[in-house]
Amino acid sequence: MKLEKLYELFLQFPVVCTDTRKITTNCIFFALKGDNFNGNTFAKKAIENGAAYAIIDEKEYQTNDQTILVNDVLETLQKLANHHRKQSSAKIISLTGSNGKTTTKELINSVLSTSYKTIATVGNLNNHIGVPLTLLSIKKDTEIAIVEMGANHQKEIEFLSKIAEPDYGYITNFGKAHLEGFGGVEGVIKGKSELYDFLIGHNKHIFFNADDAIQLSKLNSYINKYGFSQTNEKYYKIILLSANPFVTIQVEDIEITTKLVGTYNFINCCAAIIMGKYFNVTLANVKKGIESYIPSNNRSQIIEKNGHRIILDAYNANPSSMKVALENFANLEAEQKIVFLGDMFELGSSAKKEHQEIADLASSMKFNNTILVGKNFSATNTKEKTFEIFDDLSSYLKNTSLSKSAILIKGSRGMALERILDLL
Missing domain, CATH: 3.90.190.20 (Mur ligase, C-terminal domain)
Incomplete structure (x- = not known):
């Protein structure tokens, strides 16, 4: 089936599912494969449980008109997500980094959702499957989509960026994470910077921590950047007042008391603040968004x-x-x-x-x-x-x-x- 035809079906049945245990009525089931499972074998069950269609890539499981045969289910999911992204007027913010991605994503969503219709990556579904699923959750009225991108080897962020085609991007930091896959710290910096490379190559907007020497040097000559800093007067000033135990922040004449511990979460809050500032969210709503965020899922x-x-x-x-x-x-x-x-x-x-x-x-x-x-x-x-x-x-x-x-x-x-x- 051609992508355009499949997209017409998606518009009629705009809920995607990849797990037969979570089938909802009139969803479209994508029969993905893994090391220990073959989704094609569950296609019939998915339809019996209420799915409108099942997308498969093994002909032997094509039982009726509700089973749609494609060359590769995962590739089809990714192409459908990219196509949907292109049809949407929503602005896409992508973020990656070694630490703090999910907390930062939640904070950004908490701030921006005070003033816009937003969607964001659920949990940490941030890989080659999770990113497409996030994009496919964009609705007609969605104004901003916050898409988290994870990676454990080089070229992965580059690939995810091509699917999401973000308008804006942010890298939390470059740390000692997934050293095995990236080949050391320099490999981490190179791999995570693939988001910068995409954004710069398409003249898109970058948010960044101007107190991070690596980020500052990489973006030195780039014009479309919006930074925050505690000390550099060229960028938006955000001050850490205390973190004993909860992070307290000064922004202009507003004091924000979070429910987050750790000075490292100060930087995560700064990302949400600078984006709120850029998108004209009032400081009162920025404060409301950050102070209402309560960490969960064993995170701080x-x-x-x-x-x-x-x-x-x-x-x-x-x-x-x-x-x-x-x-x-x-x-x-x-x-x-x-x-x-x-x-x-x-x-x-x-x-x-x-x-x-x-x-x-x-x-x-x-x-x-x-x-x-x-x-x-x-x-x-x-x-x-x-x-x-x-x-x-x-x-x-x-x-x-x-x-x-x-x-x-x-x-x-x-x-x-x-x-x-x-x-x-």
């Missing part, structure tokens, strides 16, 4: 439990985010401080070195108790407590009484350190 959450004040930041971790989380925690005022750190994944040959550096940093901060969990951390040369597997940590906590403390919990998603909450 503050939890009070059994006399402990817990910073739960266990959604993800890499050396860069781990370092700033520790530095922020060290600066917080508390009589007792306990740190739980879990292994950082996707570091490749750098894993041993990076885990040792974080272990040394945590040890130098002399917290009351530092506990390291995982194979990599347990292999470090450290005087701190280490547990190779979570079950051993669990046994320790069940038999240990912790005094009322400020607690930081930080680790990669695969470590699932939020389980610690049930043991406190």
Whole structure:
């Protein structure tokens, strides 16, 4: 079926689904494939469950007019998303970076939605499937779409940019994330900068942190840029007042008190503020948008439990985010401080070195108790407590009484350190 014909069907049935467990009446099911599944085998079930059509790429599963055969389902999904994007009048803001993408995206959406009809990437569905699904969720009345882009190797952001064709872009930072796939820090900078490359090549608009030397140097001669800074008078001034524990910000004559912990979240807020400023959102609404945002999903959450004040930041971790989380925690005022750190994944040959550096940093901060969990951390040369597997940590906590403390919990998603909450 030609793309134009498929798009006509999409306009009649504008809900896309890729999971038969989430089929809604009159959606279009795209039979994607993975390492351990073949969506074609679920096409019949999808239609039985209410899907209007199923898009397949294996002829043997074409049972009736409701099953539409294409050469490649994933490629068709991506092309349909790009076509829909081109038909829409919505402005597209894309963002990527090593740390803080999802929180920044949520803050931007919270600010802009006070004054515009917006849609944004759901959760962290930010890959070659998630980006098309976000674009296909754009409605007729959508004015701004905020599209998060994730990547773990070079050329991925370039590919996603060609699908989304953003009008605006923002890179949160360049950090030590996915070092294995990118081939080191320089590879990370090159890979994430593919968003800049697309925007500059198409003379589009870039928002950026003018206090980030890498970003400033890369955009030095580019005209279509809008920056924020605490010190550089050439750019929009935003001041960090405090972060003990919650980030408080000064913008012009307005003070904003967030529900976010960590100085690193100051920069995430700045991105939302500069975009609000650009899109003529009043400062009152910028304040409303940021102050109403409450972190969730194990991202910089503050939890009070059994006399402990817990910073739960266990959604993800890499050396860069781990370092700033520790530095922020060290600066917080508390009589007792306990740190739980879990292994950082996707570091490749750098894993041993990076885990040792974080272990040394945590040890130098002399917290009351530092506990390291995982194979990599347990292999470090450290005087701190280490547990190779979570079950051993669990046994320790069940038999240990912790005094009322400020607690930081930080680790990669695969470590699932939020389980610690049930043991406190």
